[in-house]
Amino acid sequence: MPYCDVGTLPSSPVADSQLNNDIKIFYRTYGGGPTKVLLIIGLAATHDAWGPQIKALTGTTVPNDDDDVVWNGEEGNGGIHVCAFDNRGVGRSSVPVEKSEYSTKIMAKDTIALLDHLGWKKAHIFGHSMGAMIANKVAAMFPDRVLSLALLNVTGGGFQCFPKLDRQTFSVAYRFVKAKTPEQRAAVDLDTHYSQEYLEEYVGTDKRRAILYQQYVKGISATGMQSNYGFDGQLNACWTHKMTDDEIEVIKSAGFLVSIIHGRHDIIAQIYYAKRLAQRLYPVARMVDLHGGHLVSHERPEEVNQALFDLIKASEVNMNPHDWTNLPKKQSWWKEKRVLIITNNQAGRNDSLKCHVLEKLHIFLLYFFGLLMLAFEYGRKLLRRLKPVRVGGSTLYTESQ
Known part of the structure; x- marks a missing residue:
């Protein structure tokens, strides 16, 4: 090889x-x-x-x-x-x-x-x-x-x-972390990799999801x-x-x-x-x-x-x-903002401000979510290092060696 x-x-x-x-x-x-x-x-x-x-x-x-x-x-x-x-x-x-x-x-x-x-x-x-x-x-x-x-x-x-x-991606992320077998991993990989529209299309008498699922299980089983x-x-x-x-x-x-x-x-x-x-x-x-x-x-x-x-x-x-290139000519930051503000004002909208606020809120939520994931992972690893020891009528946890 x-x-x-x-x-x-x-x-x-x-x-x-x-x-x-x-x-x-x-x-x-x-x-x-x-x-x-x-x-x-x-x-x-x-x-x-x-x-x-x-x-x-x-x-x-x-x-x-x-x-x-x-x-x-x-x-x-x-x-x-x-x-x-x-x-x-x-x-x-x-x-x-x-x-x-x-x-x-x-x-x-x-x-x-x-x-x-x-x-x-x-x-x-x-x-x-x-x-x-x-x-x-x-x-x-x-x-x-x-x-x-x-x-x-x-x-x-x-x-x-x-x-x-959103609910779909939180579900996908959770299933991805929990997947322990090729079958579980294949199921979540499909939702991660493809659009739902594509997965629900029929190929002959079967949905593409079912066909790809078998291929993914086979591939993951082969490589581990x-x-x-x-x-x-x-x-x-x-x-x-x-x-x-x-x-x-x-x-x-x-x-x-x-x-x-x-x-x-x-x-x-x-x-x-x-x-x-x-x-x-x-x-x-x-x-x-x-x-x-x-x-x-x-x-x-x-x-x-x-x-x-x-x-x-x-x-x-x-x-x-x-x-x-097929991109519009790049302008200075201030010129882009000025044109956007003028355009929005002429249309009587506050889309620019809304987009700015939503983007900042999105970044904050992503950061907060990341901290929660880190805390969860730390707690999970800590619990793995502990094992239950029964003393009298109660159960205590001591660190395993």
Whole structure:
């Protein structure tokens, strides 16, 4: 099986003390040719989640390391060579125990170490969800290694990772934390990844939900449930992720194009934050708003794949960013506010003030909810360390050793 020993390459710019030399990254390659594409998957998922994109880009989902696969193409035939991998903490890659060993910056260094291992000087970097956060860090830290950047269902990290505050998402979050079996995990994953409309559609005589449920149970049973160490670590990477203004400027001035692809019904990564990131990256970014959920790459694969091909083609012809972007010209903060206030006053509305108040209230509620979750997790871990000891007619708790 193909593995990359992270940080052990002496020529790698990321071979430093921040990377654990015992950590191995599992990867697979597909197809072949001069165009290199590196796929970075999101939280709790393995490289297999890129199936529809791998198939579209290379024509196959059978990895090159399969004994029955022989690549007959020539390096100059215009083909696409794809690599997808399991992030640290999931799948067949190593699972560090400490949360401090997980951050989007560290995982970006894992990505560059893998590029070095493959011998790829540059690649189109495509990331989904947490993988898109990692891709952002790769682009900011090592812009000379990036040909183009595709960010699917991305947010800015931190409180932006919190889902919408409604009954459905609270239920999904609770079920996700409590899921202990492949069946439980598969059921909650469907509601997390797809829009309800998509799940309730009929495919023949069965609803898509029932068909996907069987596929998810099979897939999770094959790879195994993600360990608590891996999930907590990757969640920590999402929570601590942030793109500074300086990092955004590095990406904007690096010379490559960006495509931000998002499902407008995503309950995990809200499209509002993706649009805000796209505007920060003006004029090099294009916003692709699709009818779908968090796993829009599966729900709307044709549209997503076309957006990826468009990005590759535009990069190859060195398209001008102003011809690439579909975003309105970015204005100064004060000018945007002034135009918005004047427009609202002319219409006799106070929408601007309402939106501002609601956004601040939303942030406060997310922060409060986060504190409650931390307190709950602390209490749960504390109770696990205690065991009941009966003394006389009463029950006391003592710390277990």
